[in-house]
Amino acid sequence: MSEFRMPSLGADMEQGTLLEWLVHPGDTVHRGDIVAVVDTAKAAVEVECFASGVVEQLLVEPGAKVPVGTPLATIAGEAAPPAAQTPPAAAPEPGVPALSPPPQWFPPLRHLARQYHVDLASVHGTGPSGRVTHADVERAAAPRRxxxxxxxxxxxxxxxxxxxxxxxxxxxxxxxxxxxxxxxxxxAEPAPPKPEPSNRAAAMRAAVAALMARSKREIPHYYLTESVDLGRAVDWLTARNRHLPVPRRLVPAALLLKAVAVAAAKVPDVNGFWVDDRFAPAAAVNLGVAVSLRGGGLVAPAIHAADTLDLDQLMARLRDLVARARAGRLRRTELSDPSLTVSNLGDQGVDSIIGVIYPPQVALVGFGKIADRPVAVAGLIGVRPTVTATLAADHRATDGATGARYLHTIAQLLQTPEDL
The missing domain is CATH 4.10.320.10 (E3-binding domain)
Incomplete structure (x- = not known):
């Protein structure tokens, strides 16, 4: 038997509020299934389970606020492997009636089915072993949806x-x-009182401020900046987008994020965590992207293995992440394991950003607005689109030479956008 506990969804999280269970006792779950929604000071987060088995008991009621590490549910035994890995069932012995398997569905679909008043038990599943999929629920709800x-x-x-x-x-x-x-x-209908958005934003700002104060207190920051010529990148982006439909077009942020991620793979000393008085390199470049929320507040969920994604994939992940962050439907892993954060305030009109490192990470990259500025090109003065890239880094993990190499690598990668 294993326990599903209140997870830590960031270095500043001490407790969380269980908003909703997406499973019930007796449900079969697999590692990675989303089983609950937890509210932190920053966002509502969809939480995955770490074990496979059968939900035995739910220990905490929705609405309860409990410390990180508190058992929320117990999971007994091991769940059967997915159908793709399960051998065909043996034929029943003569005289023994065959038992029909119970209807199955992926736990995250409970919320969708409830929202649209669909009875999951009556939905025909087309997934592995007859499991109900997102498309099945959509088809069942289609007449009213x-x-x-x-x-x-x-x-x-x-x-x-x-x-x-x-x-x-x-x-x-x-x-x-x-x-x-x-x-x-x-x-016009009476409704239970809800926290005012301003209160939520104030709580979020207070949590972020406490963590940033700790960061400035404990981390010996150093800062570097570099002005990056984006002439080739902007021209390439314009030519690429010219004949594409709007949903497939790239925005400059996608190029900047990809360059940051690839450069981090080349200079891995900036991609990791300071834990137990030593640097622990991250296993992948999980790029935290700072997202401002409607009504105020800020979160920085991760795009996982960002250096391995092509630009179209990264753009799709970015759109999805921003949309879910602002809808309050982020997932546990997206908040708990970013290894390097990027803050881009160019759309707000600022020239540059001097960031504060999100512990236990050891670096943060900031970008200002892309603007036409006079620069020297081949001994002549010209006007080129440029952006100011800034690195805030932890002096315990790296020094200025390493930071400069990293920033310069970002700048060099942006000179050949077609290779990103």
Whole structure:
């Protein structure tokens, strides 16, 4: 038997609030399944389990705030391996009736099914061993779930349950006006008190401020900056995007993130953690990306193995991560294991950013806005798009020479964007 415990979702987390269980006693779970939603001072986080087996008992009720490490549930035995690794079942002995396997579904789908009032037990599963997939739930809910993309976005922002919205569009499709009408009607109904967004943002800022104060107190920071010529990168990006549909176009941030990740693989001393008075290199470049939240606050979830992704994959991961961060649906691993963080405030108009390292990481890269500036090119003055890259690094793990090599590697990689 194993225990599923309240995880640590960052160096500054001491306790968390269990918001929702996505499993029930008797459910079979596998390592990596999302089983609960936990609220920290920064975000609501989807939490995966570390063991496979059968959920025996849920020890903590939703709404309870408990310290990190508190047992939340017990998991008994080992779950059966996925169907792809399971040999065909033996034929039943004569005279012994065959037992039908119970319906199965991936735990994260419970939340989706509840939202749209779909009975999972009645859904025909097309996944391994008949398990219900996301597509199966969508098909089962299709008659009542035709939703325009704008309506879906507004529903997420206003917290409207689309399953309870009546569509007035063609064939009963849900339009943006239907969502707004449902939100307005809900305002008139009595509702349990919720924390004000300003309170949530204030709590988040307080948590971040406490961690940053600790960082400045304990970490001997040093700072380096380099002005990077992005002329070739911008030209390449413009040519690449010219004939592509909007969803497939790259933004400059994708090039900057990829260069940071590849450079970290080449200069691994900046990619890791300071733990127990020594540097522990990270096994992969899990790039933390600082994301500002609606209503205030900041989180820095990770794009895992960012140096191994091509630019299209990295762009897709970036869009997904930002959307889920702002919707409050991040996952445990995305918050607990970034090995190097990037803060890009260029869209806010700042020229450069001098960051504070997020412990136990040992470095943070900052980018300002991309702007046309006068530079010397081949002995002549020219105007080129440039960006100021800044490195904040931990002097216990690296020195200025290593930091300079890392920043210069980023600059060099951005001169050949086609190779990123």
């Amino acid at each position: 035709r939703v325009s993309p704008l309506a879906r976005r507004i529903a997420a922002e206003l917290g409207v349950d689309l399953g309870a919205v009546t569509g007035t569009g063609p064939g009963g499709a849900i339009a943006a006006g239907d969502v707004r009408h449902a939100a307005a009607a809900r305002i």
